[in-house]
Amino acid sequence: MLVKTFSSAVYGINATTVTVETLICPGLHYYIVGLPDSAIKESLHRIESAITNAGYRMPRQKIVINLAPAAIRKEGSGYDLSMAIGILAASEQIRDTLLTDYIVLGELSLDGNIQPVRGVLPVALQAKKDGFKGIILPTANGREAAAVQDLEVLVADNLEEVILFFNGQQQLTSIEIDIENEFLHHINNYDVDFADVKGQENIKRALEIAAAGGHNVILIGPPGAGKTMLAKRLPTILPPLLLGESLETTKIHSVAGQLRALSSLMTARPFRAPHHTTSDVALVGGGASPQPGEISLAHHGVLFLDELPEFKRSVLEVMRQPLESRNITISRAKFSIDYPASFMLIAAMNPCPCGYYNHPEKECICGSAIVHRYLNKISGPLLDRIDLHVEVTPVEFNELSTNRNTETSEIIRERVIRARKIQAERFTSFADIHSNAQMNTPTVHQVCQVSDSGKKLLRAAMERLGLSARAYDRILKVSRTIADMDGSMQIENQHLAEAIHFRSLDRENWAG
Template sequence: LCGATPLTPATPEGYDEDGVWLGPDMADVRGQSEARRAMEIAAAGGHNLIMIGSPGTGKSMLAKRLPGILPPLTYEEALETSAIYSVAGLLRGGTGLIKQRPFRSPHHSVSSTAIVGGGSVPRPGEVSLAHNGVLFLDELPEFARDTLEVLRQPLEDGKVTVSRVHGTASYPCRFMLVAAMNPCKCGYLGHPTRECTCTPSAVDAYRRRISGPLLDRIDLHVEALPVEYDDLASEQGGESSADVRARVMAARALQRERYKALPGVRCNAQLPSGALRRYCRMTPAAEKILRSAFERLGYSARAYDRILRVARTVADLDGSEILDTAHLSETLQYRTLDRKFGM
């Protein structure tokens, strides 16, 4: 700074968006066709997902492979993610920008402060460390009730503001929430071969640990069924992450082009409510199906918006600009757990 020693300019390096996923592959997953399809839809539109099933059905295995089918981080997303990790003191020196989408999986004993951020000196929490990536909550009902409830505002706003004596800080937190849970405390309610040992009241108490408002913010509800022996013993694995990722990236490309006039909207999950009618046009038959489901199942206004966003993603994967009956029918089957599990 005093001119005593000349500074050597840094050598600029280009950013390669075609990052290769180095994590586990979807080809390792056997069976679970419905859960795999739900994960593809979630990745294509940036939607939240919950999987319900008995122990050993592969819920955690599927969730850990979700980042591998998401599109690579863009340069702007890599900057945002790297900045958050730098503020948190988690960015290793000499590694450059973060190129892999974050995957955060906190233990169910985590506090609400660790989830949203805070401390005497405000720092990012798990929701911000999962920005542009995935926040996976395994054994969802085991989390403290207040810890789960603080997720509601970050899921809606995409940012969290932490106020402390030493100052106020706002951190971005646009993440995909992926959760997994058992159908009951023992885990075997509805299992084809194992008997459930829970009483009806215990089952009800276990499920009610998850509030309706939180479940309402989760777009896709899917059951992970026990894997058949033939699927486990088959020498042929499932479809690879690369193949699924290609379809996801094609759907995301359609969304980027469609929403280029909407600032801050990168995927269907971020589509504002006021723009749904413009971008989610339906055929008369599809609208009739949605009206019938809405009146019969008593969905909330928030659920209505999320159904349209997911249907928009299903149509994008199908290459259709108009939402048809097949798109609405498939979307509605991912909301049946609202009623089936009494949440």
């Protein structure tokens, strides 16, 4: 008897419906065809044990299972449950009347329990798009799939529950959540706040500008100056995630297996901080079975690279293209996968190996050549993609010990949101540009007009500070953001002056 059940395969951050065709006929041996990987080929051992432990029999005949479309490689253990149901239906141990209504997904244990799988959110979205009534999942994945509205989400803990459901003897638990209320309820949940930071008002100002325009930032200063503390608080002043952004970000984390158990949508902007020993594949994604990297996991959020010069040169250089295009393409001989990677980069570093170059109190023990060699670990092209270079100095004792209240993240975020609204209106007619940092060169020249006196100021600054020509567009972008924060239609000289100040650490001036 031939029976069809339905499962799903995930490629990149999207899913494709897979038809699981099960045929039982006279003969011997079990066969799985349709480009299965090793995990799928091994699944028949798990399925046989699970069926037996559920009180049913494994047919002792020839079983052929085809995973269609056969031209697409299938990976992972998520097909176990669908294949088990197909075998039981083909052997007439359960009814087949409801099989075409549901996507069935889950990994089986030997005792018949159903284990969670990755990539449930894109599977649920594709199931709705393909017109399925619902999806049957492990209990741990239920809330994640329930983020998709108008799709019946049924969960089960073991194989027997699913069998009884298809036989009409028992109903499965249905998961429903009010996604908008849950989204709004958790949208501002952060454990840190800018109110915790004493002093460092100029650094807070720089991070507010970065958040308002979506600019990349590098913080350079001695150990203990607060670089990491400030960086961790940057997501708290970014505009809240929109529902569409949340869905896209959640899909990436779902595919990577990074979602917490029993969670639904991600409501806070991600903050990723990979260690400096990370590999280029771990950062940008890929591998034998391609998975999203850190830059994709930071999509719509912040990627923090602490101790920037300690990263391998090859790791840093692979970020140059994603920083410009806001996506990464993983290419292999037989396929190509795109992962989104629209993130804000915030980097931190010491000014020299000992950490005390230009320190107001402690003496640097590094020679000039050593400082230059240390700073040259970061290439010019990468630095050119960082708009704000900010020097962080140690906080004085008087500022640390004061009880003066400082601005909370909520107050700063309101100003950031106002500036972003101005940019949203400005770029309504521009494709793929949503913030000042995303402007290309023609758009910069169109949007960032300056007066004659402003041009003189720019020329003098570039000559005196030795700024590269590449820094010119970056200064204009940042000055446009500062003007937006002031509610100014024109870029004034004070806006340019502040933007120039944030390029004072450009390569030619770092080591004196």
